[in-house]
Amino acid sequence: MKTIAEIQNEILRLKKEKDICILAHSYQAREILEVADFTGDSYKLSVDAANVKNQNIIMSGVRFMAETCKILSPEKRVFLPNPDAGCQMADQMDKELISEVKKQYPDHTVVAYINTTADLKTICDVCVTSSSAVDICKKIDNDKLLFIPDCNLGAFVQKQLPDKSLKLLSGGCPIHACVNPDDVKKARELHPGAELLVHPECKPEVCELADYVGSTSGIMNYAINSDKKDFIIGTEISIQEHLQYICPNKNFYYLTNKLICPNMRTTTLYDLYHCVKGESGEEIILSDDTIRDAKKCIDEMIRLGN
Ligand code: 13P
Ligand code: SF4
Numbered sequence: 159m160k161t162i163a164e165i166q167n168e169i170l171r172l173k174k175e176k177d178i179c180i181l182a183h184s185y186q187a188r189e190i191l192e193v194a195d196f197t198g199d200s201y202k203l204s205v206d207a208a209n210v211k212n213q214n215i216i217m218s219g220v221r222f223m224a225e226t227c228k229i230l231s232p233e234k235r236v237f238l239p240n241p242d243a244g245c246q247m248a249d250q251m252d253k254e255l256i257s258e259v260k261k262q263y264p265d266h267t268v269v270a271y272i273n274t275t276a277d278l279k280t281i282c283d284v285c286v287t288s289s290s291a292v293d294i295c296k297k298i299d300n301d302k303l304l305f306i307p308d309c310n311l312g313a314f315v316q317k318q319l320p321d322k323s324l325k326l327l328s329g330g331c332p333i334h335a336c337v338n339p340d341d342v343k344k345a346r347e348l349h350p351g352a353e354l355l356v357h358p359e360c361k362p363e364v365c366e367l368a369d370y371v372g373s374t375s376g377i378m379n380y381a382i383n384s385d386k387k388d389f390i391i392g393t394e395i396s397i398q399e400h401l402q403y404i405c406p407n408k409n410f411y412y413l414t415n416k417l418i419c420p421n422m423r424t425t426t427l428y429d430l431y432h433c434v435k436g437e438s439g440e441e442i443i444l445s446d447d448t449i450r451d452a453k454k455c456i457d458e459m460i461r462l463g464n
Contacts, residue, residue, distance in 0.1 A: 162189050165431050169193045172434045179212035180430070181227065183219035184374040185394045185422040188403060190218050190430055199375035200226075200272050201287035205460060207231060216433055220245040220421050225276040228442040229456055232449045239433035240425040241440040247273045247359075250329045251307040253281055259304065263325055266304040269295060270455060271311055273331070276444055280451035282306075285459040288358050289373035292318045294462045310335060314358040314365055333419045334359035337392060341414040342367045345390045349411050355380055356392030356413070368392065381405065394419050 160168070170193055173180060181203050182194035191197050196206040200223060207215065207227040215236045217224035222245055224238040256278060260268060270282035271291070279285065286294045288311060295303060295315050301322050305312035307329030316324045337360050346354070355377045356368040365371045370380050374397055381389050381401050391398040392413040402410045433439030444452075 162427065165427055166193050169427075169431055169434050173216075176214060176434070176436075177212045178214040178216055178434060179210045180216045180218060180434075181206060181210075181223075182217075183223060183422070184378065184400065185396045185419060186218050186425065187396070187423075187427065188400060189427045190425070191400070193427075193430070194218065199287065199289055199373040201289045201373065201463065202375060203227075204230065204272065204287070204456065205463075208460065210234065216430065216439070218425050218430055219243070220248070222248040222273055222275060224442045225444065225452075226272060226456060228444055229276060229279075229449050229452050232444075232446075236442045237433055237439045238442060239429040239439045243421050243424040245273050245421055246333075247271075247307060247329060247331045248275055251278060251327070253278050256306060257281060259306075259327065263302070263304045265300075266302040266325060267298050267300040269298070269303050269305045271306065271308045272456075272459070274307060276448050276452045278306075279455050280448055282455045283458065284462065285455045287373065287459070289376055290459065290463045291315050291358070294459060295319055295322060295324075297462045298322075308359060310361055310365075311358045313362045314371060317362070331359040333417060334393065335361055336416050337361065337364050337414055339363050339367060341416070342392075345411065345413050349388060349390055349409075352388035352390045352409070352411060353384070353386050354390045354392060354413070360392055364392065378404075381408070381410070393417060394422060396422070 180194045181196045208230040215227050217227050220243045228236040268282045272285050272287045303324045305324045309326040310330050312326040353369040355370045388409045390411050395412050398410045398412045
């Protein structure tokens with residue numbers, strides 16, 4: 159039986175030999191982040207994916223992230239190490255449903271959170287991520303926006319941009335949406351004086367109680383650069399674990415142990431290892447039409463995000 163360090167060394171050797179670039183979302187386990195070429199939130203990974211030089215990309219994250227890589231680098235082979243790693247939010251709304259909704263709001267710009275399928279992106283105007291949503295929505299040359307699928311992120315954007323009118327649907331991340339103000343009360347009682355940092359996928363009544371609201375990278379950068387010592391982390395529990403490892407002299411507490419995304423935890427170092435060896439994992443295959451049409455709204459996100 160190989161040790162974690164031995165498997166990591168094998169992965170590092172094989173990825174060089176096979177011209178593979180590994181991208182890993184910040185929610186992935188530390189042993190995966192350690193062997194990745196690029197790590198970060200979904201916005202940073204999209205920009206990184208567009209600039210990869212290698213012929214092969216492995217996206218250690220969830221399916222919509224691997225699809226985004228394929229859309230941005232169609233000439234490359236893109237793999238998802240564990241095909242079961244989906245995203246419950248991305249699976250909530252499909253092209254057929256949104257085509258119907260669009261008919262009711264013909265003068266609205268359709269803004270898709272990047273947590274959507276490639277197929278749905280083909281009929282959207284611009285993508286956003288949690289770190290770029292406010293900035294990009296502000297720059298869109300239309301005050302009427304149909305924002306899908308996350309109504310919590312949409313409500314957060316609406317609050318920052320009162321001059322825009324956002325039409326929201328009732329979608330969202332079931333993991334972040336299960337956090338309640340009561341969880342905040344309990345965590346604040348347990349850790350008095352700690353700052354509360356939450357992801358905008360949490361409900362508005364939870365975001366209102368936070369000291370900072372931002373993407374996974376936003377939360378990490380805020381905590382790393384802050385003079386404060388104690389933090390309650392309101393996003394997937396992995397971020398609390400990573401921060402505690404990066405900043406051993408600070409204290410990080412999770413807001414609630416309900417914040418566990420089974421999809422993000424599906425991929426293991428072994429899955430990555432077998433994928434690098436070419437033994438398992440799924441190659442992302444999208445039709446030329448899907449890539450062409452979905453790319454428009456991702457390109458628009460990157461253009462407006464610059
Ligand atoms: P980020 O945009 O912060 O990477 O979040 C992606 C995500 O799926 C959060 O649940
Ligand atoms: Fe999807 Fe929520 Fe998991 Fe993020 S935390 S990948 S939005 S299910």
